[in-house]
Amino acid sequence: xxxxxxxxxxxxxxxxxxxxxxxxxxxxxxxxxxxxxxxxxxxxxxxxxxxxxxxxxxxxxxxxxxxxxxxxxxxxxxxxxxxxxxxxxxxxxxxxxxxxxxxxxxxxxxxxxxxxxxxxxxxxxxxxxxxxxxxxxxxxxxxxxxxxxxxxxxxxxxxxxxxxxxxxxxxxxxxxxxxxxxxxxxxxxxxxxxxxxxxxxxxxxxxxxxxxxxxxxxxxxxxxxxxxxxxxxxxxxxxxxx
Amino acid sequence: xxxxxxxxxxxxxxxxxxxxxxxxxxxxxxxxxxxxxxxxxxxxxxxxxxxxxxxxxxxxxxxxxxxxxxxxxxxxxxxxxxxxxxxxxxxxxxxxxxxxxxxxxxxxxxxxxxxxxxxxxxxxxxxxxxxxxxxxxxxxxxxxxxxxxxxxxxxxxxxxxxxxxxxxxxxxxxxxxxxxxxxxxxxxxxxxxxxxxxxxxxxxxxxxxxxxxxxxxx
Numbered sequence: 006x007x008x009x010x011x012x013x014x015x016x017x018x019x020x021x022x023x024x025x026x027x028x029x030x031x032x033x034x035x036x037x038x039x040x041x042x043x044x045x046x047x048x049x050x051x052x053x054x055x056x057x058x059x060x061x062x063x064x065x066x067x068x069x070x071x072x073x074x075x076x077x078x079x080x081x082x083x084x085x086x087x088x089x090x091x092x093x094x095x096x097x098x099x100x101x102x103x104x105x106x107x108x109x110x111x112x113x114x115x116x117x118x119x120x121x122x123x124x125x126x127x128x129x130x131x132x133x134x135x136x137x138x139x140x141x142x143x144x145x146x147x148x149x150x151x152x153x154x155x156x157x158x159x160x161x162x163x164x165x166x167x168x169x170x171x172x173x174x175x176x177x178x179x180x181x182x183x184x185x186x187x188x189x190x191x192x193x194x195x196x197x198x199x200x201x202x203x204x205x206x207x208x209x210x211x212x213x214x215x216x217x218x219x220x221x222x223x224x225x226x227x228x229x230x231x232x233x234x235x236x237x238x239x240x241x242x243x244x245x246x247x
Numbered sequence: 248x249x250x251x252x253x254x255x256x257x258x259x260x261x262x263x264x265x266x267x268x269x270x271x272x273x274x275x276x277x278x279x280x281x282x283x284x285x286x287x288x289x290x291x292x293x294x295x296x297x298x299x300x301x302x303x304x305x306x307x308x309x310x311x312x313x314x315x316x317x318x319x320x321x322x323x324x325x326x327x328x329x330x331x332x333x334x335x336x337x338x339x340x341x342x343x344x345x346x347x348x349x350x351x352x353x354x355x356x357x358x359x360x361x362x363x364x365x366x367x368x369x370x371x372x373x374x375x376x377x378x379x380x381x382x383x384x385x386x387x388x389x390x391x392x393x394x395x396x397x398x399x400x401x402x403x404x405x406x407x408x409x410x411x412x413x414x415x416x417x418x419x420x421x422x423x424x425x426x427x428x429x430x431x432x433x434x435x436x437x438x439x440x441x442x443x444x445x446x447x448x449x450x451x452x453x454x455x456x457x458x459x460x461x462x463x464x465x
Binding site for chain 2: 055056057076079080083084087088090092094095096097098107108111112153156157160
């Protein structure tokens with residue numbers, strides 16, 4: 006039984022069909038990169054997995070929790086899978102520590118002291134233990150994104166979705182975030198990331214998914230896909246990005 | 248004939264101004280509470296709540312406060328419900344201000360970036376938790392200035408209640424004029440009192456707006 010099972014998922018915005026029957030299984034501990042041109046549906050797919058978008062057809066499950074429409078079903082699903090965004094989306098009115106503590110406290114009912122310990126631990130893990138009392142606006146983009154990762158980790162998810170998490174960063178800040186993601190991968194976290202960092206995808210990921218026009222166009226080990234792309238679309242895409 | 252000194256006029260107006268202040272405060276607090284309900288209904292996922300709130304807002308924003316006051320004061324009397332002037336005044340002003348405050352606050356809530364909703368959603372928070380811990384605390388910062396600004400409208404709005412015989416500042420002005428035959432002096436004084444109540448509040452609202460805009464620029 007795969008950790009994430011995506012079965013024949015279809016989704017349209019009006020007449021525009023953005024996902025045309027996606028199938029994908031992700032085993033626990035796998036690190037997967039989703040690549041493709043903008044408009045190929047890769048971000049939409051990621052956002053469907055934790056119910057930020059609804060699907061028209063098919064099914065999605067993460068660790069046995071199915072994507073539904075009720076608040077309870079969504080909550081169950083979202084306790085299994087965390088997400089990190091391109092724009093960090095930290096809560097600007099809360100300190101870094103509170104950003105990380107708040108959800109374990111109010112969603113899981115964790116006592117404050119325990120949540121604080123967990124937050125410290127996870128902030129250490131992303132190298133920001135000393136920023137506990139800072140506010141998001143005082144941090145660089147790279148630091149904010151690492152806080153966002155710590156915040157997601159504090160919910161102890163079984164998988165993490167990363168939606169172009171380095172795309173809004175200045176080039177010199179990209180590596181500090183990727184280093185954190187790499188350490189998560191080494192620790193066995195299941196990761197599903199939409200990314201433009203081809204080198205990173207190649208080095209860290211177990212499988213690469215190439216999406217094209219709402220479909221999984223090619224899928225396989227990174228070496229195979231990057232050195233020996235089978236379809237002309239992927240050849241062209243790799244030619245453009247490298 | 249009895250003669251009235253300026254102090255007599257001022258003193259009596261001051262006494263009546265207490266009622267203007269009290270009515271304004273009560274309206275503001277109660278209107279704020281009802282406005283909060285309107286806000287939640289307006290943003291609810293349930294259709295009937297959302298449409299109900301919208302209808303309410305359109306109704307109370309689309310008719311003059313004076314009409315609402317008449318309807319409550321005389322309308323309820325038709326059904327045998329004798330409402331005292333202060334109650335009718337408070338009720339009308341509360342319902343009226345709730346429709347505006349609810350809408351002002353909705354604007355503030357909608358000004359919070361969508362990313363904040365999404366980030367709190369994926370952390371498994373429910374709608375009310377998102378509102379309470381993430382959205383409203385941020386919306387509050389933006390809401391303070393326009394809310395205080397609306398307070399000025401409330402104070403001036405209380406003048407309308409003089410028409411049903413509630414003795415606040417305006418009504419007192421009329422009564423005193425009838426006794427003194429000095430309309431210019433009396434209403435100049437009345438105007439001055441309103442100004443003294445409203446102007447500091449407007450200034451404060453502008454100050455808050457500058458302060459929170461400055462905080463927003465980061």
